[in-house]
Amino acid sequence: DLTLGILGGGQLAQMLALAALPLGVRVTVLEPDPQAPARLCARHLHAPYTDPAGLDELAACDAVTLEFENIPVEALAALEGRVPVRPAGSLLARSKHRAREKRALRDAGATTAPFEVIEAEGDLDGALARVGGRGILKTSELGYDGKGQARVGSDAELRAAWDALGRVPCVLEGFVTFEREVSLAVARTPSGQVAFGPLVENVHRDGILRTSVYPAQVPDGTGARARELARAVADAWALEGLITLEFFVLPGGDLLVNEVAPRVHNSGHLTQDGGGLSQFEAQVRAVLDLPLADWAPLHPTAMLNVVGVDGPDGQPLEPDWAAIDAMSGTRVHLYHKAHRHGRKVGHVNLVAPDAATLRGRLAALAPLVP
Numbered sequence: 023d024l025t026l027g028i029l030g031g032g033q034l035a036q037m038l039a040l041a042a043l044p045l046g047v048r049v050t051v052l053e054p055d056p057q058a059p060a061r062l063c064a065r066h067l068h069a070p071y072t073d074p075a076g077l078d079e080l081a082a083c084d085a086v087t088l089e090f091e092n093i094p095v096e097a098l099a100a101l102e103g104r105v106p107v108r109p110a111g112s113l114l115a116r117s118k119h120r121a122r123e124k125r126a127l128r129d130a131g132a133t134t135a136p137f138e139v140i141e142a143e144g145d146l147d148g149a150l151a152r153v154g155g156r157g158i159l160k161t162s163e164l165g166y167d168g169k170g171q172a173r174v175g176s177d178a179e180l181r182a183a184w185d186a187l188g189r190v191p192c193v194l195e196g197f198v199t200f201e202r203e204v205s206l207a208v209a210r211t212p213s214g215q216v217a218f219g220p221l222v223e224n225v226h227r228d229g230i231l232r233t234s235v236y237p238a239q240v241p242d243g244t245g246a247r248a249r250e251l252a253r254a255v256a257d258a259w260a261l262e263g264l265i266t267l268e269f270f271v272l273p274g275g276d277l278l279v280n281e282v283a284p285r286v287h288n289s290g291h292l293t294q295d296g297g298g299l300s301q302f303e304a305q306v307r308a309v310l311d312l313p314l315a316d317w318a319p320l321h322p323t324a325m326l327n328v329v330g331v332d333g334p335d336g337q338p339l340e341p342d343w344a345a346i347d348a349m350s351g352t353r354v355h356l357y358h359k360a361h362r363h364g365r366k367v368g369h370v371n372l373v374a375p376d377a378a379t380l381r382g383r384l385a386a387l388a389p390l391v392p
């Protein structure tokens with residue numbers, strides 16, 4: 023029996039634990055939130071990420087990974103040398119900070135949106151013009167699901183946005199007019215095996231992922247280019263474990279890297295039900311140095327996020343669960359989280375024998391989920 027420690031106990035840890043158990047792997051999570059999703063299927067150390075006793079228990083595992091990038095780098099530093107930590111703290115330090123991440127992506131040979139680092143009032147001067155006149159101001163740290171971001175189209179809006187975000191260190195990105203968004207996970211075992219997940223197409227609404235679809239509808243060569251970039255980043259960052267790259271596909275087919283998640287990714291949830299290896303098992307295997315090959319669904323597969331929505335009367339709007347369960351090809355995944363507007367509380371995976379049927383079923387499913 024192997025044991026895997028996870029920093030963070032959210033839904034990704036829940037699904038990592040569910041994938042680990044059949045492999046003979048038990049999971050322990052260190053997570054301060056007493057109501058965190060993974061509490062129900064893993065041993066839950068209910069303490070801050072930097073708690074010495076909690077870290078001692080993780081250090082006794084066979085390996086430690088993470089499911090959340092907003093873990094203090096100190097927590098990983100306290101574990102390194104005592105237990106294999108995958109990915110390493112040095113990788114987390116890059117991927118949790120947008121400015122460092124973009125520089126490290128460029129160093130690895132990837133292209134990003136034009137950007138300016140905004141750390142002081144003076145950095146605002148001329149910044150918007152330099153990124154193309156229209157942009158998105160993003161806090162360098164702690165943002166997710168489009169939180170900590172503001173779209174800006176003028177210098178006045180940029181100044182107001184920097185004030186509204188609390189004048190914390192930010193990155194101003196040029197606004198990218200992309201054709202579509204795709205993502206790809208890459209895993210690298212400590213023995214040096216590299217394996218890729220499927221190229222998945224993503225649609226966002228209000229900064230939150232709404233749907234992911236496999237296969238992505240992209241020109242020939244896009245998948246190979248995405249894998250080439252993912253491998254370059256994995257090699258340059260000395261990856262052990264699994265990361266996911268988010269890309270913008272430009273009208274000519276070129277790829278810009280938007281950001282990198284140091285872990286499994288919401289867009290990879292569809293791998294749970296497509297018939298192939300799931301991204302969760304892939305991360306467990308990569309982190310524990312178990313054999314691993316490329317993974318992808320065997321069938322066209324889609325995922326629809328279930329996000330908390332308050333109705334006009336302030337009451338939560340519920341998905342039509344009965345209709346969803348009655349549809350062909352659906353699988354429901356819930357995170358055991360309390361309702362909050364804008365919060366991801368579950369997802370529905372959808373499988374179909376061919377791409378046209380999948381599109382039809384997704385069109386029928388979408389109206390059932392507010």
Ligand code: ATP
Pocket residue numbers: 135158160165166167168169195196197198199203226229230268280281
């Ligand atoms: P998460 O970590 O949940 O994916 P996040 O808060 O880190 O989200 P981003 O991925 O940076 O946010 O942005 C969310 C979405 O906003 C992107 O997937 C994309 O749809 C849009 N977006 C972000 N940056 C840009 C940009 N520079 N130009 C155009 N659209 C963008």
Ligand code: MG
Pocket residue numbers: 165166167281
């Ligand atoms: Mg992000």
Ligand code: MG
Pocket residue numbers: 268280281
């Ligand atoms: Mg993102």
